Amino acid sequence: MKSSYLVDKVSTAKKKSLRKRLLRPGFCTVVAAVGIFGGISALFAGLLCVVIHEILSADVVYNQVGTTLLISAIPMILVGSIFLDEIRGKDA
Numbered sequence: 001m002k003s004s005y006l007v008d009k010v011s012t013a014k015k016k017s018l019r020k021r022l023l024r025p026g027f028c029t030v031v032a033a034v035g036i037f038g039g040i041s042a043l044f045a046g047l048l049c050v051v052i053h054e055i056l057s058a059d060v061v062y063n064q065v066g067t068t069l070l071i072s073a074i075p076m077i078l079v080g081s082i083f084l085d086e087i088r089g090k091d092a
Contacts, residue, residue: 028086035080039073046070 049066053059 023086025087028083028088032080032084032087035076035078035083037080039076039080042069042073042076046073 046066046069049062049069053062053066056062
């Protein structure tokens with residue numbers, strides 16, 4: 001019983017140490033910026049591709065690219081907001 005508890009405690013400590021090393025404020029800032037601004041840019045580019053597809057209805061590529069950009073924008077914004085929450089200052 002004690003051995004299992006001790007292993008869990010050591011494992012938790014290793015995870016916290018790894019998390020602290022990987023999630024540095026600089027890294028979180030870059031990923032948050034790319035995620036949020038990339039997601040917003042993907043939304044506008046996707047909308048532009050869909051509008052171009054409506055004008056040139058015989059073209060299939062703009063429709064596929066526009067749909068892909070519109071669908072991928074939501075997870076990008078979500079990942080950006082998650083990393084935005086992970087940015088820590090001196091007080092945290």
